Amino acid sequence: MNMAGDVVAGLHRLERAVLPLLEKLSSQEEIIKESGMQEVEVLHALHWLKNKGLCEVNETLFEVAELEENGAEYAKKGLPEKRFLEALKEKSLEMSELMKKAGLTKEELNASIGTLKSRNLITIGRGNETLFEITNEGRKANIPEQQLLQKLPAKTSELSQQEKKALEILKERKGIVKIAVKKAISARLTPQGRKAAADSAIKEKVVDRLTPEMIKSWESQKANLRSYNINAPVPEIFTGKKQPYRQFLDNVRKRFIGLGFKEMTGPIVESEFWNMDALFMPQFHSARDIHDAYYIKEPKYAEDLPMELVRRVKDAHEKGIAGSKGWRYSFNYRKTARLILRSHDTSISPRTLSSKELQIPGKYFQIARCFRYDVIDATHNADFDQIGGFVVGEGLNLKHLFGLLRLFAKEFCNTEQIRVAPSYFPFTEPSAALYAKHPQMGWIELAGAGIFRPEMTLPLGVEKPVIAWGIGLGRVAMFNLGLKDIRQLYSHDLEYLRNAKVL
């Protein structure tokens, strides 16, 4: 098949109809008339042919005077002044008779009187202010505006001087005519188009869609299936997709499971006991101000606290335990039962540590939605996700903690370049911060960790050392998802969600 043949094979039914006509014709109007096709069909065909380089399309703008709603009506039943005159042709009339006969409203009547009088087409009866009479000029008169109306729509450039004047007058009146700007389209074959038009294959009947009927009768009756432009754009569809940040969290979860960690969960509404007291954070601690947590309006107090455990925690706070002085203050039972929205994910750890299900040695993690009393902006959300957990086992010490941090840097930042620095958490001693050099982001603070204080773990019934850790992946998530504003992690914008990369 030659090049022209290739081109012809891909031509649509409409293109095949229009292309040969262009050998003789050029304007869209003529083509429509000649082919009997719809205007939009011809337009499509010309557009496609142009894209294939088979014709050039020229567009020129021109003005058309068109009828508006009132104009269309007047074209049919006559302008008010026209009807006014017609009604008087038989005999002079009183105003009320006239209005009735000519079908005029008061407004139309008044407007017509002005126009007709100024042109001397009527007179108003002497002595009787409401008697109207037609003049001789009136009987002969043609109203040019009416004549113009009958002629519309029309190109303004094709109107006579008189018609143009009538048009100006009608334009002043409401809802009668408007000027629309239209496109005149004409096309001319390119040399390639001429070749294609001359190709006999263009006469062949082609089929767009393969139907079940065609398949059934294929052996006896093969159809000519048109080639497609496979590069042509297609309409968009929207499929079911996971939310990008949730998927990021899903992947984090998979990593932890792969590393041998078990997932923990805990309630969103927590007592201060699990959120803070069970972590050996004294009730007077500065992080426990009303301004740091959201307090529940109703009910205010938990009724299901494990009281024996609460007493052991209370003793550790007040008097210390196993070589500790304790915080030496009076522990408040009411405060420990106060309900809040959990302010950090570590609230889940003491629940697991004191549970019968705890396995030693054991590795645990949680991905927990937490809430902190904070002004919301590009770096602070009312909700945020924390990822953390603990490792419990015989003989664990600071060296294992560092080993764990090294592992996290490798897993979540793909780096072995790390720095460990001392840090402070009320419930761990020692405490450390992990800085890791992310391949693209540079040095970031990736994790905080420590060994749970014995004052915390002993009352919970755990005698083995427990390494606690929390990993901050918010920045990594935003980096991976290309986000600048933390609020976009929970974006409600469908356009963003539909177009987000699946990592």
Place this chain on the structure above:
Amino acid sequence: MPTISFSYRDFQQLLGKKLPIEEFKDLAILYAKAEVEEYNKEKDEAKMSLDDTNLPYMWCAEGLARFFRGVLGIEKGLPKFKTEESKYEIIVEPAVKKLRPSIASFIAEGKQIDKYLLEQLIQLQEKFCESYGRRRQKVSIGLYSHRKIKFPVHYKAALPESVKFEPLEMSEKLKLNEILEKHPKGRQYGWIIKEFERYPLLMDSNGEVLSLIPIINSNLTGRLAAGDKELMFEATGTDEEAVNLAANIFAQNLYERGFKISSVTINRDGKKTTTPHKFAEKTKISESDIEKLTGLKLSPAKTKELLERARYDVSGNTVTIPDYRRDILHPFDIIEDAAIMYGFNNIESEQLTSYTTGATTQMNEFADAIRGIATGLGFQEILSPILSNKAVLEEKMETTNTGIVEIENIMSETFSAARSWLTPIMLEVLSKNMHNDFPQRIFEQGTATTRKGNRISDSEKIALATSHTNADFTEIKQCLNVLMKSLGLNYALAQLNHPSFITGRCGTIKAKGKEIGIIGEVSPKVLTNWQLEMPVSAMEIDLTELKRIISTS
């Protein structure tokens, strides 16, 4: 986390050594749980944030310099400190015992207090009182021009209307209760003493009020100015140890700047003590504890060297804690300091060797499977904040009593409650996407929190919503069919009149006789409330309940 600023030149002077700022930035992170946030070379101003909320002595240039003199080996062991005995006395009257019993004081003199030092003193005073002092409730601190005060000073309590004085920043004498109402500090801190019958105050032997405790000093004696050569320090509070700690930290700082520190006798009914208080606390640590916690085998000599760098005194296995520290509860606290001085990055890491199997929870596994079905149905997943509000959850849904758990101390109305169900969130999402292409099919799986009586519980839910010109009951029921078939579970629908949905086009979803959810076409009224112009049909299923049914069947 406190942040402070100071002159870096001053810091280096206190350190006794030139230290390039870049080196200091590293050292701060590696040793001091602190970070240099900013250094303005022109103004010679370093801004730092301090991580350890339990170590207020580090919240100033003096404390940081003292610490780094140890780190860098310029000094070791307990820092030098000396007080002169004096005749200065504060008489504590019994009336304050129930209000604010503790007080500590000292006099510092012999050097000029310049503008910078004054700013530094006030900075530490503010940081200490706000954070460690629990916004002055636990500890508050006052600084006075010493020469204007006639000792002995009386720490007493007075009826609010019985005493008048001119507080700082005001030019008229006010009664104590008027100060609480009119003075900015009175309005800020008045809550601490407001309920008392008598207010605590300090008065000298001329009958002049020094201070309304813990609100504001007097103009006459309580204004320390640049150029003064002596000052009186006092701290009062509800916690004896914290009050003494405040005095010890300030006294140590001023001593190291070359001031002579004189002690003040605190006289309680003839029972006399002197402040600054010598805690001289000792703790024993053992090599086995060090190894147990850090994995390091340290010789006694090495341990001694490390702890002396951390400014402890060590004799045998007995460690003496500096009097400006009260954060040591357990020997582990001291061992951590040894490990820090050893250098965290010099401690080799060890891999965890014990074998454990990883797993998510059964609930999460179940929820993930359901999410898979929902995306397979062509629904876009949404993830929203859990915090929402009553207007979204109930008012716009034309419903009530969904069991909303509300927040008492809200930050913004938008986030004033935990979400009780997820369907309203789906409508909220749709309402924000009127300009985007239809059909819009969305779902969210997540936690909803509800209250029944005094019980609050979480449940995992999933809500699906479809919106386009032809969205109807049939479509959403087709989705429900797919979901339930995938779970191999039969279900039934029971007609339900729910104000959020069109009557006759809404039902309760039941499986094994248990209610597990709701399905229907959203009512035009609700759509209008959300300014939605497209039909929406939706369903919401309680996955916690659904899973329970499946695992018991």
